[in-house]
Amino acid sequence: MFYTKEPERRSKGGRRKKSTWLITTLILVGLVVGGIFGQWLFGFKGGDGEFYSGMLDALNFVGNDLFLGLLKMMIVPLIISSVIVGVASVGDFRKLGRIGGKTFFYYFSTMLIAVAIGLTLVNVIQPGKSVGLQERERAEQEFTENVSVQTKVQEGPKGFGPAILAIVRQMIPTNPVAAAADPKLAALPIIFFSIFFGIVLTTVGRKQGIVVSFFDAIFEVMTKMVHVVIYLAPLGVFALVAWSIARIGLESYAGGMLWYVLTVILGLALHGLVVLPLILWLFGKANPLTYMYQMRSALMTAFGTDSSSATLPVTIEAAIDEGGCSKKAAGFVLPLGATINMDGTALFEAVAVVFIAQAYGVQLGIEQNIVIAITAVLTAVGAAGIPSASLVMMPVIIAAINQSMGGGEALVPIAGIGLILGIDRLLDMSRTTVNVWGDAVGAKIITRTEPDPVEADPRERHI
Numbered sequence: 001m002f003y004t005k006e007p008e009r010r011s012k013g014g015r016r017k018k019s020t021w022l023i024t025t026l027i028l029v030g031l032v033v034g035g036i037f038g039q040w041l042f043g044f045k046g047g048d049g050e051f052y053s054g055m056l057d058a059l060n061f062v063g064n065d066l067f068l069g070l071l072k073m074m075i076v077p078l079i080i081s082s083v084i085v086g087v088a089s090v091g092d093f094r095k096l097g098r099i100g101g102k103t104f105f106y107y108f109s110t111m112l113i114a115v116a117i118g119l120t121l122v123n124v125i126q127p128g129k130s131v132g133l134q135e136r137e138r139a140e141q142e143f144t145e146n147v148s149v150q151t152k153v154q155e156g157p158k159g160f161g162p163a164i165l166a167i168v169r170q171m172i173p174t175n176p177v178a179a180a181a182d183p184k185l186a187a188l189p190i191i192f193f194s195i196f197f198g199i200v201l202t203t204v205g206r207k208q209g210i211v212v213s214f215f216d217a218i219f220e221v222m223t224k225m226v227h228v229v230i231y232l233a234p235l236g237v238f239a240l241v242a243w244s245i246a247r248i249g250l251e252s253y254a255g256g257m258l259w260y261v262l263t264v265i266l267g268l269a270l271h272g273l274v275v276l277p278l279i280l281w282l283f284g285k286a287n288p289l290t291y292m293y294q295m296r297s298a299l300m301t302a303f304g305t306d307s308s309s310a311t312l313p314v315t316i317e318a319a320i321d322e323g324g325c326s327k328k329a330a331g332f333v334l335p336l337g338a339t340i341n342m343d344g345t346a347l348f349e350a351v352a353v354v355f356i357a358q359a360y361g362v363q364l365g366i367e368q369n370i371v372i373a374i375t376a377v378l379t380a381v382g383a384a385g386i387p388s389a390s391l392v393m394m395p396v397i398i399a400a401i402n403q404s405m406g407g408g409e410a411l412v413p414i415a416g417i418g419l420i421l422g423i424d425r426l427l428d429m430s431r432t433t434v435n436v437w438g439d440a441v442g443a444k445i446i447t448r449t450e451p452d453p454v455e456a457d458p459r460e461r462h463i
Contacts, residue, residue, distance in 0.1 A: 026234035027300045034238040034304075038245030045249075052246075059243040067236025070229045071310040074222050076180045078313050079335045080194050081219040086331025087198025088212045099450050103333055106442050107341040111380060113275055114434075115373045118267045118347035119354065123369070127259035128358020131419065191335055219331070223320075226313040230297065233314075237304030244306075244425040257423055260355050264427050267347050272434040276343075276441050284445040294322040295440045302436040306429045308338045311436055319443050329446040337439030342380035344431030344438070349376040353397045356416035368401050375400045 044052040122128075173179035173189035180190055201208055277288030284291075292299070298315040305311055316334050319325040350372050357364050364372075379393035398412050405411050420427075 023230060023233060024296050024300065027237050027297065027304065030234040030236075030238035031241055031300065031304060034241030035245055035250075037238070038242035039250050041242065041246040042249040045246075056243060056246060059239045059246070063236050063239030063243055067229075067232050067239070068305055068307065068310050070232065071305065071313060074225055074229070074313045075309055076190060077218060078222045078226075078316065079190050080180070081215040081222060082316060082327075082331035083191055083194035083335050084198040084201065084215045085212060085219055086328050087195055088201050088208065088215075089328045089331075099329075099332060099446060102449060103336065103442060103446060104340075106445065107337065108377065110271075110276065110279065110343050110438055110442075111341070111346045111377045112373065114267075114271045114343040114347040115350045115376050117270050117275070118264075118350040118376075119369055119373060121263050121267050121270075122351045122354045122358075125259060125263050126358055127263045128355045128360075130259050131257070131359040191339060194335075219327075222313065223317055226317045230301075230314060230317075233297075233301055233304070237300070240304050240306065241429075244429070248423060248425070257419070260351075260420070261423065261427065263355070264348055264351050265430060267351060268344055268430050268434050271343060271347060272437050276434075276438055280441045280444060284441065284448050286444055286448070291323055291440070291444060292437070294318065294324075295437070297322075298436055298440065299433050303429045303433045306425065306432050308342075308432055308435045308439070311432070312338045315436055315440060319440055323440065323444060325440075325443045325447045326451065329443045329450065333443040333446050334439050337442055338436075341439050341442060342435050344434030346376045346380035347434075348427065348431045349379060349394055349397060352394060352417075352420055353401065353412070356398070356419060357401070357412045359419060360413060360416055362412050364401070368404055371400050371404045372397060 041052065041055055044055075173193055176190070176193045179193070201211055204211075277292070280286055280288050280291060295315075295318050298311055298318040301314045302308060302311040308315075312335060315338070316330050319330045319334060320327055353372055353376075354364060354369075375397045379396050394417055395414050398414055398416075402411050
């Protein structure tokens with residue numbers, strides 16, 4: 001029986017690899033063409049307003065409403081099914097504790113390394129000193145006019161302690177169904193409930209198999225749905241990139257902000273192309289270039305969608321099918337990482353806050369840099385895996401710095417966030433890619449250090 005199925009499996013595997021390669025190439029083309037088209041469309045911003053706004057609406061519909069909407073639709077059932085199956089497959093509580101301990105140690109270690117890289121670069125390059133008075137005045141005006149950011153800043157937790165409490169509070173859902181229906185995609189309470197459910201599930205005996213089989217089937221269906229939606233990725237990525245650049249133009253990344261952009265990009269490149277590959281090579285015993293190539297669809301989708309949560313279905317699919325990660329590791333590490341492990345976000349927040357301080361002539365000492373490092377990691381954990389979520393958490397870091405400098409009048413003005421509002425989208429796409437890459441590296445390491453039990457060759461089973 002199994003021998004007759006083998007040629008069919010190989011045939012499907014070959015077709016699957018060709019299809020993946022084609023989609024990956026088309027996504028890359030979509031990224032490039034989207035950038036060119038967006039810059040061309042930006043030229044109409046001050047002219048034909050009706051054509052410009054109409055094209056923006058069309059791009060927004062295709063990218064955000066259609067493509068991202070379909071991906072977000074699958075996030076909740078995918079998280080619930082993958083986490084429950086992943087936790088239940090571990091079985092032994094001691095083994096689950098080892099996996100959880102290694103995962104969290106990896107998360108926080110890599111985020112601290114990322115923050116250290118960011119702080120070192122921003123203090124050496126000092127990009128904030130290139131910002132002039134005119135840019136500061138324009139930033140404050142933009143911040144004042146941006147009602148959504150203002151509202152989020154007022155609602156955000158102030159200070160170091162409240163930030164920690166806010167993270168703990170959002171972990172425990174009073175209503176798991178309501179948490180799953182939250183349009184903000186707050187995945188942390190869903191993950192907490194799913195982990196708790198999976199742990200208790202291992203204690204119910206014979207009925208465990210029925211429940212695990214049910215959620216495993218859901219996981220397989222969701223994976224198939226991802227395969228269908230991913231065919232829209234080239235068009236969706238094109239629309240999202242074009243929409244982002246058409247709103248601000250590539251010229252926004254020049255002038256006084258150029259050094260800030262280069263500092264962030266350099267930090268992300270060092271962490272994503274040097275630190276994480278080195279960690280993967282040392283602890284995962286895997287070739288970083290090969291694994292990065294295997295995760296290419298997830299990485300390019302992360303760059304195009306600007307959302308680690310929306311990319312999660314693609315990340316899980318690529319990690320298992322292409323990257324060779326176990327379902328147990330992918331189901332536990334990746335959903336948790338999409339919410340907690342934010343290397344790129346932590347690095348960005350550290351650079352951005354010091355940049356704002358430099359732009360306003362505020363001198364930060366060693367104590368303030370330590371406060372930034374700790375708070376950046378904690379706020380990165382609390383940030384949602386959605387576009388520009390780190391901007392919402394940035395006032396927490398600024399409040400913590402001002403408090404460490406004596407409080408009173410804000411020495412580092414929150415309105416300075418306006419400096420980076422306009423150009424944040426492209427940088428957010430870059431740091432989201434690093435976030436997803438960090439999750440994928442973690443899943444590969446856990447796959448090696450906590451392997452699944454070796455199963456007998458199915459051809460040797462008695463049928």
